[in-house]
Amino acid sequence: MYRLSAARRLRGDVTIPGDKSISHRAVMFSSIARGETVIRNFLTSADCLSTMACFRKLGIRIEESPSDPSHIRVFGKGMHGLSPESSPVFLDTGNSGTTTRIMSGILAPQKFTSVLSGDDSLNSRPMKRIMEPLSLMGADIISEKGNGCAPLRIRGSALHGIDYRSKVASAQVKSAILCAGLYAEGTTLVHEPSLSRDHTERMLAAFGADVKSEPEGSGAPAGGADPAGGGASFSGILPADELYSPGEITVPGDISSAAYFIAAACLVPDAQVRIRNVGINPTRDGMLRAARAMGAEIVLENQNDDVEPCADLVVKTSSLKGTVIGGGIIPALIDELPVLAVMAALAEGETIIKDAAELKVKESDRIAVVTENLKAMGADITATDDGMIIRGGKPLHGALIHTYGDHRIAMSFAVAALAAEGETILDDETCCSVSYPSFFQDLLGLVEGA
Numbered sequence: 001m002y003r004l005s006a007a008r009r010l011r012g013d014v015t016i017p018g019d020k021s022i023s024h025r026a027v028m029f030s031s032i033a034r035g036e037t038v039i040r041n042f043l044t045s046a047d048c049l050s051t052m053a054c055f056r057k058l059g060i061r062i063e064e065s066p067s068d069p070s071h072i073r074v075f076g077k078g079m080h081g082l083s084p085e086s087s088p089v090f091l092d093t094g095n096s097g098t099t100t101r102i103m104s105g106i107l108a109p110q111k112f113t114s115v116l117s118g119d120d121s122l123n124s125r126p127m128k129r130i131m132e133p134l135s136l137m138g139a140d141i142i143s144e145k146g147n148g149c150a151p152l153r154i155r156g157s158a159l160h161g162i163d164y165r166s167k168v169a170s171a172q173v174k175s176a177i178l179c180a181g182l183y184a185e186g187t188t189l190v191h192e193p194s195l196s197r198d199h200t201e202r203m204l205a206a207f208g209a210d211v212k213s214e215p216e217g218s219g220a221p222a223g224g225a226d227p228a229g230g231g232a233s234f235s236g237i238l239p240a241d242e243l244y245s246p247g248e249i250t251v252p253g254d255i256s257s258a259a260y261f262i263a264a265a266c267l268v269p270d271a272q273v274r275i276r277n278v279g280i281n282p283t284r285d286g287m288l289r290a291a292r293a294m295g296a297e298i299v300l301e302n303q304n305d306d307v308e309p310c311a312d313l314v315v316k317t318s319s320l321k322g323t324v325i326g327g328g329i330i331p332a333l334i335d336e337l338p339v340l341a342v343m344a345a346l347a348e349g350e351t352i353i354k355d356a357a358e359l360k361v362k363e364s365d366r367i368a369v370v371t372e373n374l375k376a377m378g379a380d381i382t383a384t385d386d387g388m389i390i391r392g393g394k395p396l397h398g399a400l401i402h403t404y405g406d407h408r409i410a411m412s413f414a415v416a417a418l419a420a421e422g423e424t425i426l427d428d429e430t431c432c433s434v435s436y437p438s439f440f441q442d443l444l445g446l447v448e449g450a
């Protein structure tokens with residue numbers, strides 16, 4: 001249980017912890033590369049710690065700096081160096097879909113058998129989306145209960161490349177296939193209805209893999225896809241003999257975590273907040289585009305571009321209006337839709353969120369759960385098959401919020417609480433540890449007079 005009430009002023013600077021998607025990949029790819037990789041600003045949240053524990057169980061030495069747990073060293077053993085103590089090896093993937101799905105692509109071509117299983121929420125999420133393409137590549141992967149969900153049993157086998165058309169724009173699906181493609185015979189291609197986050201392509205390229213993503217039907221050079229265009233795209237990878245550590249990876253701040261601070265700064269009356277060093281990869285920056293379309297005042301400062309582009313975001317109280325969020329932008333803000341719905345409830349006019357049926361298969365059914373909780377706070381919202389219609393402008397009042405153990409619901413409604421009248425109670429705030437263990441400390445650190 002966690003109690004929150006309205007904030008009158010929000011001021012100061014916040015440094016957001018490392019990006020969850022990039023932290024997972026940094027551990028995964030460092031583990032199967034030759035050499036030592038130093039990872040800075042690694043996200044020490046429950047999900048990323050699940051990935052770390054799985055690779056330790058697969059025989060990889062990973063050391064945390066005693067003075068700073070976000071500074072880790074991974075001693076990679078090469079593409080064929082994973083060496084579990086037993087086969088099958090049982091891997092606990094906790095609440096993490098990213099761990100389960102991407103690791104399946106890495107484990108499918110190994111010489112041992114793995115069983116991947118997580119908590120009740122994870123074990124009810126759809127896995128057919130990776131089982132199907134991996135099986136087409138020659139993988140031996142079964143759902144132990146026959147329900148298309150984890151536990152997954154993967155018996156290592158030889159793989160061959162495929163040319164796969166994914167129905168959903170999912171970076172987890174794409175990444176599982178690309179990772180398997182590293183080990184497969186021939187070229188592997190994945191087509192997506194619109195480009196999902198490209199962290200795998202960027203990072204595998206930094207490890208020496210021959211990989212790229214491009215808009216469908218164009219002859220654009222590697223990295224030339226226009227994610228802001230939102231059109232169909234494909235990613236391709238060639239098999240590799242070995243990956244080589246780039247030495248160091250610095251993980252940018254997570255824009256999905258920054259989203260709560262962007263929303264809070266827009267909604268709280270007297271707010272000006274600097275959110276430092278946030279990743280603004282164009283396949284992830286849909287929050288910035290959608291919030292600006294709603295009238296959010298966001299200024300980018302100190303931009304820098306290494307493997308991943310980053311900037312400070314300076315956000316202040318904004319007068320928001322409704323908008324339409326749908327089409328190709330959805331994969332670039334899929335995790336931010338719950339907090340965008342909160343912003344929409346307090347914006348003038350109607351907001352339509354569409355083409356976002358994927359929300360139903362996240363850590364909770366986020367269409368149902370956002371609708372239930374915003375209604376409890378007095379919002380005028382209707383759930384649809386692929387999103388929500390929110391008629392904004394009515395004040396929100398405090399309520400009891402059911403998070404269903406979903407971190408993004410807890411954090412979105414913590415923001416709603418700051419902009420609502422009266423007291424809001426989250427039934428469970430501990431789920432924030434999945435992606436942002438210090439969330440409440442960081443948020444309340446900005447609330448003046450809290």
Ligand code: S3P
Pocket residue numbers: 020021022098169170171172173175196197334335358
């Ligand atoms: C992620 C991809 C997204 C996102 C998830 C992290 C990733 O899922 O919702 O939080 O790291 O690849 P999908 O790929 O299933 O859309």
